[in-house]
Amino acid sequence: MSPNLDSPVQTQMAVAVFKTPLTGGNKMEGKLQRQSSGRRVFVQTETGCVLGMELDRSDNVHTVKRRLQIALNFPTEESSLTYGDMVLTNDLSAVRNDSPLLLKRNFMHRSSSTPCLSPTGRDLQQKDRSGPIEILGQSECFSVVKQMVKDIVKAMKLGVDPLPVHSGLGGAYYFRNKKGQSVAIVKPTDEEPFAPNNPKGFVGKALGQPGLKSSVRVGETGFREVAAYLLDYGRFANVPPTALVKITHSVFNVNDGVKGNKAREKKMVVSKIASFQKFVAHDFDASDHGTSSFPVASVHRIGILDVRIFNTDRHGGNLLVKKVETFGEVELIPIDHGLCLPETLEDPYFEWIHWPQASLPFSEEELEYIQSLDPLKDCEMLRRELPMIREACLRVLVLCTVFLKEAASYGMCLAEIGEMMTREFRVGEEEPSELEVVCIEAKRLVTERDVFSPRSDVMGGEAEFQFDLDCDELESVYGSKMQVTDDYFAKNPFSNGRSSLGKLEESIKEEEDEDYDDEEEDEDNTENAVPVMMTMKDSFFSCAAFHDKSTSLSKLSTSMKNTHLSDTGRKNSTKTLTRGKSENTSSGHKSANEQLQASASFVKLADMKEEEWVVFLERFQELLGPAFAKRKTATLSKRQRLGTSCQF
Numbered sequence: 001m002s003p004n005l006d007s008p009v010q011t012q013m014a015v016a017v018f019k020t021p022l023t024g025g026n027k028m029e030g031k032l033q034r035q036s037s038g039r040r041v042f043v044q045t046e047t048g049c050v051l052g053m054e055l056d057r058s059d060n061v062h063t064v065k066r067r068l069q070i071a072l073n074f075p076t077e078e079s080s081l082t083y084g085d086m087v088l089t090n091d092l093s094a095v096r097n098d099s100p101l102l103l104k105r106n107f108m109h110r111s112s113s114t115p116c117l118s119p120t121g122r123d124l125q126q127k128d129r130s131g132p133i134e135i136l137g138q139s140e141c142f143s144v145v146k147q148m149v150k151d152i153v154k155a156m157k158l159g160v161d162p163l164p165v166h167s168g169l170g171g172a173y174y175f176r177n178k179k180g181q182s183v184a185i186v187k188p189t190d191e192e193p194f195a196p197n198n199p200k201g202f203v204g205k206a207l208g209q210p211g212l213k214s215s216v217r218v219g220e221t222g223f224r225e226v227a228a229y230l231l232d233y234g235r236f237a238n239v240p241p242t243a244l245v246k247i248t249h250s251v252f253n254v255n256d257g258v259k260g261n262k263a264r265e266k267k268m269v270v271s272k273i274a275s276f277q278k279f280v281a282h283d284f285d286a287s288d289h290g291t292s293s294f295p296v297a298s299v300h301r302i303g304i305l306d307v308r309i310f311n312t313d314r315h316g317g318n319l320l321v322k323k324v325e326t327f328g329e330v331e332l333i334p335i336d337h338g339l340c341l342p343e344t345l346e347d348p349y350f351e352w353i354h355w356p357q358a359s360l361p362f363s364e365e366e367l368e369y370i371q372s373l374d375p376l377k378d379c380e381m382l383r384r385e386l387p388m389i390r391e392a393c394l395r396v397l398v399l400c401t402v403f404l405k406e407a408a409s410y411g412m413c414l415a416e417i418g419e420m421m422t423r424e425f426r427v428g429e430e431e432p433s434e435l436e437v438v439c440i441e442a443k444r445l446v447t448e449r450d451v452f453s454p455r456s457d458v459m460g461g462e463a464e465f466q467f468d469l470d471c472d473e474l475e476s477v478y479g480s481k482m483q484v485t486d487d488y489f490a491k492n493p494f495s496n497g498r499s500s501l502g503k504l505e506e507s508i509k510e511e512e513d514e515d516y517d518d519e520e521e522d523e524d525n526t527e528n529a530v531p532v533m534m535t536m537k538d539s540f541f542s543c544a545a546f547h548d549k550s551t552s553l554s555k556l557s558t559s560m561k562n563t564h565l566s567d568t569g570r571k572n573s574t575k576t577l578t579r580g581k582s583e584n585t586s587s588g589h590k591s592a593n594e595q596l597q598a599s600a601s602f603v604k605l606a607d608m609k610e611e612e613w614v615v616f617l618e619r620f621q622e623l624l625g626p627a628f629a630k631r632k633t634a635t636l637s638k639r640q641r642l643g644t645s646c647q648f
């Protein structure tokens, strides 16, 4: 048998043999599916081949691989079946109904241009009974999508073909109703930029490798689009309904062995995992038009979403603009959220950051919405609806939501929040954003808590602020499993959405108590005890009061407000990143995990153990006050210099 896992031709052939797609969604099959007590999964190979299969209770990784081997005619011994962060060894009980699984080859030197070998056409044992468009997920939020699917399937049966979208870097298709009107835009995950079947020449990577943004893997933008929709509670920011689907059609692109070349003479039906988003008729996008007519509320709402999901791709083209009846009014429709929720903090992109609307204060309603956000619930919901989502992405979501809530309750406006999240870029080098600086410091405090425990023998001397970016020597951020247990969030103090000040005071109080206990305990161990102050010495939070046991709460918070985040400290104590270098570095012999990690990351969230992460979040929240104070001072002096005024 040939090692032709990457063969796209097989994909087409295998799926074609399993069923005739346009009739595959018939009533009988739907019925069969519903009657089955088992789960249905969609297995995707690294080159995008998708196969739907029903799992019995007795199924395990071995039996699934065997079926794939028969169906797709490639050896599966040297491959792993992955499910988000999980590499499935044998047991499949964690896999939920309608989940996409990825079959990855174990060796790294693969090429997405492996020559295609013909399938044997042997009698296939596993039938793919799924219909032409299957929604992956059960959320009620998908009811709108269900109706669209029905309309499209009807039109497909009548021969109304989808139309390829020419703009954008990835493969995208407008699927239409029987009147020929666009109903949905479908973006297959294996046609993303750099993915094996990208129709626009941007190919060269296998699914699961770092993509256009190094903190978002190839093939993983689809579920992010869905996450943005699901997180947009009450359609606050107006994200169009979006679902993940398994979709079968001959319009989709499959490249041959030569990079970027399309070589399919005759179109064959092929199944893909794709994002499926409601098509919204619009007049232009935000890059084509002046922004002064954009409603303040719309800008704020989209900005709030972008901050929560750490959107790295909010450029003008990703904001559709629709004229409304009322004179001069427009509606904004945010699209393309495939590059949100990266696996690590990087440089976000917020087009709205310099729009005057973003500098206006949040309204009462917006503040209420922000305060009602609960990152615990968000994570629970996303794990439920999108079980393939990586914990690293959820950590970014939690961090950003906490940041947003704290910032808003401190009185920061959207522009200030966005600026604090954005990196400075000077002479080809990137410096960490203010948000990252706070994270780096919080992480240092967590580390020091471990290293400089009261009984530690280590006398560290200069507790220099260090951040090591030498990626090669570090355990992979993404590979290292975050030991997240079920009760993690029960313990996580950041889940209740309580006001920042209360939380801050509480944790400081706890810290005082803790320190007091430590003090008592260590009275007899003074030789070994490491003075906490020492560890703070060179921190850019060089605020002596911070850990002073005798400091009263009020004194403490005043002194923290007066603390300066020193720019020199920031420069000296953190390494800068050279954008070109970090993004263009050859992947060499590194694994996909290592390559992701080697991306432009100043601070890793995913490598912390559960307990560390909880402590980290506490420290992070405590450190935000001084950071906001510093930003306020900077904004004030800038305003004084420039004398700005915004009028709407």
Ligand SMILES: Nc1ncnc2c1ncn2[C@@H]1O[C@H](COP(=O)(O)OP(=O)(O)OP(=O)(O)O)[C@@H](O)[C@H]1O
Pocket (backbone or CB within 6 Å): 165, 167, 168, 169, 170, 171, 172, 185, 240, 277, 278, 279, 280, 281, 317, 318, 335, 336, 338
């Ligand atoms: N929900 C939608 N409704 C209507 N048109 C849409 C929608 N989503 C996308 N489009 C159109 O399709 C085009 C391509 O979509 P999109 O930007 O999401 O694709 P992409 O390949 O991810 O693009 P990019 O390279 O800019 O990241 C958009 O510029 C827009 O014109």
